[in-house]
Amino acid sequence: MQFAWRVPRIVSIVPAVMLAGLLSGCGINVIPTAEENAKAKWSDVQNQYQRRADLIPNLVETVKGYAAQERDVLREVTEARAKVSQIKVDASTVTDPAKFKEFQDAQGALTGALGRLLVTVERYPDLKSNQNFLALQSQLEGTENRIAVARRDYIEAVRAYNTELKTFPGVLWASTLYRSYKPMETFTVAEDLKKPPTVKF
Numbered sequence: 001m002q003f004a005w006r007v008p009r010i011v012s013i014v015p016a017v018m019l020a021g022l023l024s025g026c027g028i029n030v031i032p033t034a035e036e037n038a039k040a041k042w043s044d045v046q047n048q049y050q051r052r053a054d055l056i057p058n059l060v061e062t063v064k065g066y067a068a069q070e071r072d073v074l075r076e077v078t079e080a081r082a083k084v085s086q087i088k089v090d091a092s093t094v095t096d097p098a099k100f101k102e103f104q105d106a107q108g109a110l111t112g113a114l115g116r117l118l119v120t121v122e123r124y125p126d127l128k129s130n131q132n133f134l135a136l137q138s139q140l141e142g143t144e145n146r147i148a149v150a151r152r153d154y155i156e157a158v159r160a161y162n163t164e165l166k167t168f169p170g171v172l173w174a175s176t177l178y179r180s181y182k183p184m185e186t187f188t189v190a191e192d193l194k195k196p197p198t199v200k201f
Contacts, residue, residue: 100185
């Protein structure tokens with residue numbers, strides 16, 4: 001009698017265990033996992049850009065002490081940094097093409113302004129040998145490298161996430177359980193970086 005009671009109970013548990021195993025092996029969790037990974041990589045990108053923005057005021061002040069006549073370049077860097085800090089960035093930025101382009105364009109403008117500032121510095125040997133400037137320049141170069149790595153990691157995470165949304169079996173889950181999940185934006189190469197530099201002698 002006791003044996004007869006156990007058999008139906010086991011029979012009802014086996015399908016539940018099989019269904020759980022089937023769902024866990026069929027990729028139901030891949031889309032949310034890939035999305036969380038891409039968001040984490042996006043946070044890394046933001047952190048590195050913020051680190052760069054935090055270095056700029058000290059860099060500008062140091063340069064100003066030696067090259068006050070370079071007002072236009074200093075103003076350009078300061079304005080580009082201000083524009084970057086005004087852009088509101090959150091998790092929705094990565095799925096909104098317009099917001100993402102605005103973020104990328106502002107960061108690109110700041111990168112260009114910083115590049116022009118560092119070229120200007122070449123005219124001032126005293127500034128180039130200043131310990132404070134050298135330390136800031138080194139930190140800025142390190143940050144630019146971190147930005148490049150963070151962007152690369154983010155691009156790869158977005159590629160994996162977007163691919164999962166478009167390929168089997170992810171496309172099935174995206175069209176049923178994860179309809180609110182949207183493809184994420186990724187960085188593109190700026191137009192000025194696509195062109196080879198002009199060399200003048």
